[in-house]
Amino acid sequence: xxxxxxxxxxxxxxxxxxxAAGSPRHWSPTRALGRAVLVVGVLLFVAVLLRRxxxxxxxxxxxxxxxxxxxxxxxSLPALRIDVTAEVLSEGRPVHAVIGVGNPDSIGYDLxxxxxxxxxxxxxxxxxxxxxxxxxxxxxxxxxxxxxxLRWGRLALGPARAWAVAADGLLVSDAAVAGHRELxxxxxxxxxxxxxxxxxxxxxxxxxxxxRPGEGGELAGVRMFAPGDRLxxxxxxxxxxxxxxxxxxxLSDRDAEVVLLLDVxxxxxxxxxxxxxxxxLDTTVRAAAAVAEHYxxxxxxxxLLEYGFRARRLRAAGGRRQYLTVLEWLLDVSARHxxxxxxxxAFGLHTVSANALVVVLTPLLDTRAAAMVARFARAGRxxxxxxxxxxxxxxxxxxxxxxLAGRLWRLDRDNTIGQLREHGVPVVAWAGAGSLDExxxxxxxxxxxxxxxxx
Numbered sequence: 001x002x003x004x005x006x007x008x009x010x011x012x013x014x015x016x017x018x019x020a021a022g023s024p025r026h027w028s029p030t031r032a033l034g035r036a037v038l039v040v041g042v043l044l045f046v047a048v049l050l051r052r053x054x055x056x057x058x059x060x061x062x063x064x065x066x067x068x069x070x071x072x073x074x075x076s077l078p079a080l081r082i083d084v085t086a087e088v089l090s091e092g093r094p095v096h097a098v099i100g101v102g103n104p105d106s107i108g109y110d111l112x113x114x115x116x117x118x119x120x121x122x123x124x125x126x127x128x129x130x131x132x133x134x135x136x137x138x139x140x141x142x143x144x145x146x147x148x149x150l151r152w153g154r155l156a157l158g159p160a161r162a163w164a165v166a167a168d169g170l171l172v173s174d175a176a177v178a179g180h181r182e183l184x185x186x187x188x189x190x191x192x193x194x195x196x197x198x199x200x201x202x203x204x205x206x207x208x209x210x211x212r213p214g215e216g217g218e219l220a221g222v223r224m225f226a227p228g229d230r231l232x233x234x235x236x237x238x239x240x241x242x243x244x245x246x247x248x249x250x251l252s253d254r255d256a257e258v259v260l261l262l263d264v265x266x267x268x269x270x271x272x273x274x275x276x277x278x279x280x281l282d283t284t285v286r287a288a289a290a291v292a293e294h295y296x297x298x299x300x301x302x303x304l305l306e307y308g309f310r311a312r313r314l315r316a317a318g319g320r321r322q323y324l325t326v327l328e329w330l331l332d333v334s335a336r337h338x339x340x341x342x343x344x345x346a347f348g349l350h351t352v353s354a355n356a357l358v359v360v361l362t363p364l365l366d367t368r369a370a371a372m373v374a375r376f377a378r379a380g381r382x383x384x385x386x387x388x389x390x391x392x393x394x395x396x397x398x399x400x401x402x403x404l405a406g407r408l409w410r411l412d413r414d415n416t417i418g419q420l421r422e423h424g425v426p427v428v429a430w431a432g433a434g435s436l437d438e439x440x441x442x443x444x445x446x447x448x449x450x451x452x453x454x455x
Contacts, residue, residue: 026174027073033170036066069167074105078112078135078164080178082157087181091152091188091274095122099143099178101135101162108136109164114143116160121151121273122183135164150273152187152285154331156180186327188274189290221249257301257316259352260288263362263369264308267335269390280363283388285330287361287430292326303356304329307347307369309337316353347372349379357382359436363389364427370416377423384439385420385427 043059046052079102084095101112112135118127124147133141149155158180164173222238225245233247262284269279278286292302296318303316304326314329352358358381362369376383417427426439 027166027171028174030165030170030172033066033070033167036062036170040066065168066170069170072107073167073171074103074107074109074137074164076103076105077173078102078109078162078176079104080114080160080162080176082116082160082178082181084157084181084183088184088186089149090186091149093149093185095124095145095147095149095157095183097124097145097157097181099131099145099160100140101133101143102140103135103137103164106137107166108139109134109166110169111165112141113163113165114160115162116145116158117180118157119155119183121149121153121185122155122157123147123150124157149183149185150275151271151282152185152331155183155185157183184328184331187286187289187330189293190286222246223249256295257303257353257356258291258295259303259305259316259356259358260291261305261307261347261358261360261362262288262333263360263364263366263388264306264333264335265366265369266363268363268365269393277392278390280365280388280390281333281335283390283430284361284363285333287386287388289327289330291359291436293323296320296323296326302326305347305351306333307360307362307372308335311347313351316356349376349381352376352381354380358384360385361388361430363387364413364416365389367416370420373420373425374423377420377425383425384436385425386436387417387427387429391429 040059040063043055043062047055047059079100081100081102083098083100085097086093086095089095099114099116101114103109112133114131114133115129116127118124124145127145127147131143133143135141158178160178161175162178163175165171166173222235223246225234225239225247229247235246235248238246264281264284267279267281269282270277271279271282288304292304296302299318301316301318302322304314306312312329312332314325317325358376360369360373360376360383362373362385364370364385364387373383373385420427428436428439
């Protein structure tokens with residue numbers, strides 16, 4: 001079986017593009033067919049020129065073999081598909097994909113060359129190399145790919161292309177194209193836990209102690225019995241001592257609203273995947289997923305805002321459905337520049353409830369983000385700034401002035417952090433579990449004597 005020299009093993013994208021655009025598909029001659037025709041033509045020409053019949057006999061097998069091979073060519077192109085065991089997974093989880101190549105014709109293919117594209121964050125060994133297999137008439141061959149998803153996001157597997165070689169290597173088909181499959185890789189939520197202290201709990205029901213009286217578990221005092229009080233609330237010790245009915249007053253348990261504000265103006269650092277170095281977006285997305293998971297499992301409501309050139313937002317809600325929506329929303333986080341600068345009006349005070357806890361995930365690389373955080377703090381919002389800049393961020397050291405410029409930039413950034421703290425905004429570096437415990441206690445103490453803002 002003759003294999004076409006480089007025609008099937010390294011095809012051009014023009015064939016696949018023509019097939020994808022809807023133009024008629026056909027079989028094309030390979031270099032092997034060209035050589036066979038050339039040999040037959042030369043032998044016949046020399047036989048006529050020199051009047052030698054032995055050269056005609058010598059050319060006959062080449063001519064008959066090529067004609068028979070072309071006549072018995074398949075009439076259909078290969079059918080191609082991409083299957084994955086799971087389209088939704090987490091970082092670091094295994095990925096198993098199958099590229100199926102089918103032959104709908106009764107005449108088999110001599111060989112099929114399959115090649116697929118894949119996201120660089122899908123670690124699939126040899127995925128970028130061509131696979132060669134044989135497919136008989138009416139049969140299907142599978143090419144299995146096994147690897148891991150290294151980073152969160154919407155990762156694409158494909159498109160895949162297949163070229164079939166038939167007629168003893170004399171014909172090659174146009175590319176059969178299978179569209180890409182999108183894999184949703186959710187960020188791996190780091191272990192995060194925080195104290196139950198919240199500055200204000202102003203919802204209807206929930207697990208946080210409120211300063212408003214109601215049906216809850218926190219004792220607020222003892223008062224005289226009033227119409228509408230439940231009998232099980234009667235404090236019999238005080239009632240017998242005073243000879244009048246008294247009931248135990250409690251504080252209502254309510255949920256809180258947490259707003260996660262993601263600063264995605266710029267990306268910094270190098271992302272190495274789940275087991276490598278972390279960039280600013282890696283820390284931001286994984287921290288947001290961990291904080292949202294904690295508060296949503298606690299029964300609170302979580303909203304997300306993206307401080308960038310797109311100004312995306314996700315309204316506050318609670319429950320398991322909101323958690324899945326948050327993970328889906330985080331897949332599209334990117335430091336993509338747009339046509340317009342982020343407007344201060346788009347992140348005004350009307351975007352955040354007065355009773356909400358605002359957690360700003362920011363690397364503090366831009367003064368606009370620091371000014372936005374300061375505006376929320378001056379307006380009386382409860383703001384916590386989480387520093388997402390990697391501590392081991394390499395600084396340029398190509399010239400003597402580069403090191404000095406890096407030191408000056410560090411000093412200027414430390415000065416910005418100090419100014420935020422003067423505005424009453426605690427700034428804490430993200431460190432996983434317990435990162436916000438101390439600052440949450442401090443914010444709750446500051447809000448302890450404040451009057452609850454009505455909703």
